[in-house]
Amino acid sequence: xxxxxxxxxxxxxxxxxxxxxxxxxxxxxxxxxxxxxxxxxxxxxxxxxxxxxxxxxxxxxxxxxxxxxxxxxxxxxxxxxxxxxxxxxxxxxxxxxxxxxxxxxxxxxxxxxxxxxxxxxxxxxxxxxxxxxxxxxxxxxxxxxxxxxxxxxxxxxxxxxxxxxxxxxxxxxxxxxxxxxxxxxxxxxxxxxxxxxxxxxxxxxxxxxxxxxxxxxxxxxxxxxxxxxxxxxxxxxxxxxxxxxxxxxxxxxxxxxxxxxxxxxxxxxxxxxxxxxxxxxxxxxxxxxxxxxxxxxxxxxxx
Amino acid sequence: xxxxxxxxxxxxxxxxxxxxxxxxxxxxxxxxxxxxxxxxxxxxxxxxxxxxxxxxxxxxxxxxxxxxxxxxxxxxxxxxxxxxxxxxxxxxxxxxxxxxxxxxxxxxxxxxxxxxxxxxxxxxxxxxxxxxxxxxxxxxxxxxxxxxxxxxxxxxxxxxxxxxxxxxxxxxxxxxxxxxxxxxxxxxxxxxxxxxxxxxxxxxxxxxxxxxxxxxxxxxxxxxxxxxxxxxxxxxxxxxxxxxxxxxxxxxxxxxxxxxxxxxxxxxxxxxxxxxxxxxxxxxxxxxxxxxxxxx
Amino acid sequence: xxxxxxxxxxxxxxxxxxxxxxxxxxxxxxxxxxxxxxxxxxxxxxxxxxxxxxxxxxxxxxxxxxxxxxxxxxxxxxxxxxxxxxxxxxxxxxxxxxxxxxxxxxxxxxxxxxxxxxxxxxxxxxxxxxxxxxxxxxxxxxxxxxxxxxxxxxxxxxxxxxxxxxxxxxxxxxxxxxxxxxxxxxxxxxxxxxxxxxxxxxxxxxxxxxxxxxxxxxxxxxxxxxxxxxxxxxxxxxxxxxxxxxxxxxxxxx
Numbered sequence: 001x002x003x004x005x006x007x008x009x010x011x012x013x014x015x016x017x018x019x020x021x022x023x024x025x026x027x028x029x030x031x032x033x034x035x036x037x038x039x040x041x042x043x044x045x046x047x048x049x050x051x052x053x054x055x056x057x058x059x060x061x062x063x064x065x066x067x068x069x070x071x072x073x074x075x076x077x078x079x080x081x082x083x084x085x086x087x088x089x090x091x092x093x094x095x096x097x098x099x100x101x102x103x104x105x106x107x108x109x110x111x112x113x114x115x116x117x118x119x120x121x122x123x124x125x126x127x128x129x130x131x132x133x134x135x136x137x138x139x140x141x142x143x144x145x146x147x148x149x150x151x152x153x154x155x156x157x158x159x160x161x162x163x164x165x166x167x168x169x170x171x172x173x174x175x176x177x178x179x180x181x182x183x184x185x186x187x188x189x190x191x192x193x194x195x196x197x198x199x200x201x202x203x204x205x206x207x208x209x210x211x212x213x214x215x216x217x218x219x220x221x222x223x224x225x226x227x228x229x230x231x232x233x234x235x236x237x238x239x240x241x242x243x244x245x246x247x248x249x250x251x252x253x254x255x256x257x258x259x260x261x262x263x264x265x266x267x268x269x270x271x272x273x274x275x276x277x278x279x280x281x282x283x284x285x286x287x288x289x290x291x292x293x294x295x296x297x298x299x300x301x302x303x
Numbered sequence: 304x305x306x307x308x309x310x311x312x313x314x315x316x317x318x319x320x321x322x323x324x325x326x327x328x329x330x331x332x333x334x335x336x337x338x339x340x341x342x343x344x345x346x347x348x349x350x351x352x353x354x355x356x357x358x359x360x361x362x363x364x365x366x367x368x369x370x371x372x373x374x375x376x377x378x379x380x381x382x383x384x385x386x387x388x389x390x391x392x393x394x395x396x397x398x399x400x401x402x403x404x405x406x407x408x409x410x411x412x413x414x415x416x417x418x419x420x421x422x423x424x425x426x427x428x429x430x431x432x433x434x435x436x437x438x439x440x441x442x443x444x445x446x447x448x449x450x451x452x453x454x455x456x457x458x459x460x461x462x463x464x465x466x467x468x469x470x471x472x473x474x475x476x477x478x479x480x481x482x483x484x485x486x487x488x489x490x491x492x493x494x495x496x497x498x499x500x501x502x503x504x505x506x507x508x509x510x511x512x513x514x515x516x517x518x519x520x521x522x523x524x525x526x527x528x529x530x531x532x533x534x535x536x537x538x539x540x541x542x543x544x545x546x547x548x549x550x551x552x553x554x555x556x557x558x559x560x561x562x563x564x565x566x567x568x569x570x571x572x573x574x575x576x577x578x579x580x581x582x583x584x585x586x587x588x589x590x591x592x593x594x595x596x597x598x599x
Numbered sequence: 600x601x602x603x604x605x606x607x608x609x610x611x612x613x614x615x616x617x618x619x620x621x622x623x624x625x626x627x628x629x630x631x632x633x634x635x636x637x638x639x640x641x642x643x644x645x646x647x648x649x650x651x652x653x654x655x656x657x658x659x660x661x662x663x664x665x666x667x668x669x670x671x672x673x674x675x676x677x678x679x680x681x682x683x684x685x686x687x688x689x690x691x692x693x694x695x696x697x698x699x700x701x702x703x704x705x706x707x708x709x710x711x712x713x714x715x716x717x718x719x720x721x722x723x724x725x726x727x728x729x730x731x732x733x734x735x736x737x738x739x740x741x742x743x744x745x746x747x748x749x750x751x752x753x754x755x756x757x758x759x760x761x762x763x764x765x766x767x768x769x770x771x772x773x774x775x776x777x778x779x780x781x782x783x784x785x786x787x788x789x790x791x792x793x794x795x796x797x798x799x800x801x802x803x804x805x806x807x808x809x810x811x812x813x814x815x816x817x818x819x820x821x822x823x824x825x826x827x828x829x830x831x832x833x834x835x836x837x838x839x840x841x842x843x844x845x846x847x848x849x850x851x852x853x
Contacts, residue, residue: 030401077585080585081588084538085543085584087535088580089584089585093577095532096577096578099571099574100574160723164699165703176692178652179678179704181706220528230402261420263412267414268409270406271409274405
């Protein structure tokens, strides 16, 4: 049972990571910096609960704000470049963050224990959940409450004018400018929201794993972050959720019985999926078909 | 800092510049693919390492001198390059850049895992050439294996430049990279040019992979991610689409890497490289040879 | 012309390297008129549109909108200031629906000053009424929920026109709106441009289709090799020997 609860926790946190990339991808920007924002969230939240003895929720809130602020600050210069240049700029930023934590030591003495981040060894003993008597189930429920809130928020944004403007920028930046959209403001805002969500995700991640270290936040994690929304499709937030379940639940855990053949299948299935469904698993066509299935009358009168 | 330290520092930078030829080749590969397809092939460095592994496989079957490992790696690189195009690009609509980006990520993971699966994740030693030779230039000693790697890299670059600027194939490649539709109307098959570009960059990558193996003395699937990042860095510092830029940038990155390592230690080395790169990208996105800051 | 012109180009130049795409052009567009800008291919008409809307910076000169120098403003700020445009090669947001294309374009100064919360977070319902009226006018209301990419060519042209109007511009720049249209569609376009002008929008029209130009333009300016060679009523321009020369070549060479 605990195994499945653990899996559910992983899927929840990775969904948050994917959603942070989703915001940025909507504006047509491929950012590999999300792992960096995730790392900032993880370390900030961990430091606040362990070293400053804060309760969890305010610690997560501060972690999200710090990540969002960093994303905003990085977004201004970084979003001047596009395409491959942006990919590389964000890889550079993400790696710089990871390497910063690789070299970052700030410890305090607590009885016999040394607490706090310790360079390459990482940050151990983030024991907020066990200390406060949270069971694995409690943690899983908490994670999914946060996921549900974030998804609801993004769903709402998606259906407001903001969603349409983000997509317009993603589709054609020149046309967007020529209808009066300030594309820099839009892109930086999307980056900031993405950083904010990644910060929440990272903060939760730090607490359920209890031990974080720089190697967890590398290019691979950044790639996973963009993989969820791309694989799931950008037509709505559920694509990202679906892809997180598919990758973490099916490809990584579900295929465990295949031994080390599983990893081979993992890369292969991603390649296959992109060949078969280039716009993602849950693309606009599928979404429409599903909606027609569940609300046939409304769709017909609209068309 | 006394004289001995200075000599050590220069020595270390010189080693880095020599090894930088590997980065140059990878940068050229990324640049060429981007030039022709306007797509990023993130599986490129992994494929290069894969080709070096394939050459080890060949060497284990056939008894041959170590030089042949490089030939085998080049051939394997070409084959893998063609396969990467077929699987990751051929059938995915070009209008959807995210899909090809993701498919190359999938290929990167796939190639890495094939290597892990075939070798049980254990690093394999790679034949180094001239590793016992050290040329003394004044107080500096140049390692024979690194000099060989550097020389081989230079030969590859010259051949590649000749191919691009002196043959019909090169002309077609450059035409496609500048005006794909017009080239199509002139009777150039873009698909064929695309395939050939992947095969050629694959050959170059295979040699770069073998050079990496020879310079370090071993191969490991853990090399592919850092090499991907370094290759991308070289591509953008050199300026997208610029082959001379990629060559110079490769050597600079190689030298800087060792310089930072010498002065700040191995754990902080890449941090400075990344910060430098970020600043470079943001304030000079056109690369080292750009006329202005490239902002439009 | 006592009233201040909506738009003034003062000695405007744009050079691309050695090419003088636009070279010292003065042009005034009076409030409420339809001014047509014509000239042979490559004479600099589209460049002028791009300079007015801020796609690239001026080499020299000034662009003045309602008495305000907008030469240094970014593109989106000029839209808010009252200039909207269409593109010669259509640039719609293909993966947005027809009505969303108009929704995202509501960026006039007045629209921006509206209730921030309702404007950005309010959902589609409130915005829809105004959008539907515009779509009705362009005979696109029945396509409201279609993706823009799935429209026919003529419909896409109309949608671009509609999208430009969504920002409630004082000055509308139409870059070859009749290209690729048949006679009936041009007729409808003619009516719509007049109607838009009657609603108080000033129109700067760039067009090759002379029948349309001669029919609706109040005044015409003629460009050749980046310079303005004639300006006046359609009859005056038609009579100008310089204009004939630009279009047909000098008699000696021809």
